Amino acid sequence: MIRIRLGKRKYVGDGGETTRPHAFLVRQLTGWDPTMSEHDVYDAARGWWKLSDRAEREQYAAIVGDGVVRMVVEIDEWATNDERRGFAGTVLQPGHPVRDALVGRDDPVPTTSRNPIAYFRHDLEAGICRCGCGERVPSGDWVQGHDQRALHQLINDEFGGSVSRFLDWYEDAAAARG
Known part of the structure; x- marks a missing residue:
């Protein structure tokens, strides 16, 4: 799972991105604050991030604002803009086990690093071995x-x-x- 820690909300307006405008993700805001709508938080979290190829192997993104998981997105699609990546997906709703295990809880990757991106494994991500052993x-x-x-x-x-x-x-x- 990828953790994206949003900083303070900032208006970027039209063309305020650090990358060229891109139809995949046009947004007005970055960061987080408690007055933002779910849609605004989703767009702020989607990108554009400096990410390695590893990011595209992740199924979920846990979005953290002010030290607390605010939403979890199941990632469906990736796009590239210059050397940065953005994603699209489905915001998980109450009742989904991954969402319920994370939203409202402290950042799952507590760190003093300034890097807003981190990777972690959650027990609910575990799959079943393909050999058929059931582990x-x-x-x-x-x-x-x-x-x-x-x-x-x-x-x-x-x-x-x-x-x-x-x-x-x-x-x-x-x-x-x-």
Whole structure:
């Protein structure tokens, strides 16, 4: 999950962004204050941020204002403007377990860093291992080592346990794709 900590509300108006105007996110305000509407907070949180590619692997954004989580957004889409990123998504409503676990609570990444961006894992983000063992994984698709277990099971089932036959098949398939 990505945490975005908003500073004090600031009016940026038309063209006040640090990046070129972009149809994906045109906004009048950045930051946060308690008088802002949910829509204004959502737009202020969406971007434009200096983010690594890692951000695009995150499913949720926890938006923090004045040290408290104010909203959680399920991220649906990313856009780039110059060297910055912005996102769009759905503001989670009461009754959603991730929203209910975070909104109204203290910043989940307490730090003295001035960087408003941080990453963290929440228990509710855990998925189920893809190998079928039923174990929960805090991030990614596999319990450690289970990706190898699944790969070797595939080689056993489809290629009689022969890694050489699997590699020959893979190379042929790659060559056919061009």
